[in-house]
Amino acid sequence: MHAIVCLKQVPDTAELPKVEPADVMQGTLKVTRVVNPWDEYAIEEALRLKEAHGGKVTALTLGPAEATEALRAAVAMGSDEAVLLSDPAFGDGDAWTIGYTLAQAIRQIGQYDLVLCGKETVDGNSGLTAATTARYLSIPLLTCVIKIREVDFTAHTITVERLVEEGLEVVSAPLPAVVAVIKGINEPRYPSFRGIRTAARMAIPVWGMGDIAGLEADKASEAAAAVRWTNIRKPPARAAQCEIIEADTVEEQARILADRLLAAKVI
């Protein structure tokens, strides 16, 4: 079994209020970077598959040199290998250029059964990269996956549960496939100190544009991006008022609250 986990280094959501639009435009965020929380579920799921079926897990990301730290975090959790795709020539791509680049890199990594990723990133929030990657790899895409029911690496099939608005949807697909997971699929583990030791010492390969066989520069570079961020601004701060309902009993407090909510036509 070989699972490739695509992950992204993103600002720590706890520090999002510190992110300034100008910094985003210049690509100089002054905040702590972490592994995209959704991707942590993907790493955990890959590690569980490895524990159940044997094999290995490779972590893959596209980003600046600092994104190595996100890969090290994945290795500290238990991933066996990691690859960083980094080259100024990639520039600020969109889901198409990134999906294309990831797909080409995945082909170069070699034989694989699954590509796992989180449902979206907490910075861009498009949720498109899983789809574009699957499209460029010409393999099935399974999104909103809350449970992997069954994987058969001999018959090359996977059955998953997708959490959709109407309920749960059970879907089967041939492998390899791209699987985008959501919160609730598992509880990501902490890195172990053993893993941290391995991660700190691991020489993580960095592939630039010229290192990926068959990569066409005009499809991977910023110029090929169909989407551009032309203006970023913060939503205005909402003025909220807080009121504490005083009463002798909890029941009384609840009654007053219910009355207020009814009066405000909230319920």
Next chain:
Amino acid sequence: MDFTLSPEHEMIRKTVRDFAEREIRPVIKELDRQHTFDRSLLPKMAAIGLLGICIPVRYGGAGMDYLSLALACEELERVDTSARVIMSVHVGLNSLALFQWGTEAQKQRYLVPQARGEQIAAFGLTEPGAGSDVAALTATARREGDHYVLNGEKMWISLAGVADNFLFFAKTDPRAQPPHRGISAFIVERRFPGVTTGSIHGKLGVRAGDTGWIHCQDVRVPAENLLGREGEGFKIAMSALDNGRYTVAAGAVGLIRACLEASLYYARQRQTFGVEIGRHQLIKRMIGLMVQREQAARLLVYRAGWMKNQGLRNTRETSLAKWYACDAAFESASDALQIHGAYGYSDEYDVERYLRNARGAIIYEGTREVHLLMQADYALGYRSDAPLRCELPAYDADIWQAEANNW
């Protein structure tokens, strides 16, 4: 001189911080209110390797250095003191003493399961009538053939109620002069007949921690469980305290940071006289002092850790770090409470817990008076440290992280 932490250290810090935030923060207020020790924390700490963080891999540990131990303690106590106490007792006072003084057989039998977190360890030195005056302890160990028979009571013992193994100090020669030369150290298992333990309630702070007593009534301990030699117990206890105090000092740095973080947040939220209170000079004074204490305490701790990594004797430096950091933590907690005003006096906010938790460390593992006198004596030339028969091994990443061949 290099003040940079390695990427490995940074990852350890982040891991322990995340661990404390996720596993301890959500439940600590209620555990503290209920005076409850959360036993389920121990296997979680074991799973990531915390309980053997700076023990070589061949002895079941994670093979990290002594600085990593400090980082872990700082991050744990940033959330609650009770979690750091586990590290102080299990790793600092007990496991590192076995690592320093134990025979290979003792290490295999006790250190390996302790470092893996399969067994929990505590440290029994203090007695109802003997704290700072260690030589006044009255527990006895009488040799009978291939056993020692232990009698006596230990008090204010952290993890007394949960530990599997105790380091128990008793007099093999009650008539020795000076008296401390009659003390020996024993590895006592909870399952040995005659061992009883109990909990102590009504503590001012560290209410989510387990503190209790251990009683030995004619407990037969195999002679091979003597740690070090007969009469070496005092030196073993003091060297163990060099490691315990180090963890306490590191934890205190975390507590100061917790006070600072809470104060910074509150000082920017709360408004009086038309401005946020951080704009008032007297609030700034308290914030500035907290910054000063945090940085100074951390540097003292890191120096002690660096010395441990180098294999240098650090009794003097560790004592100074512990004394300064614990006093500084208490003062910072008091200031943090003051900044929070009446809200700080309520357990709706965390700072009152920080204050209660900080107070104990000015008493345990060497009162501030003991440390003050030690520092004065070192300075005056009245005190010096003779080499030990077994020094704490210097850190060597290659040796410590080498996998064992035989298991």
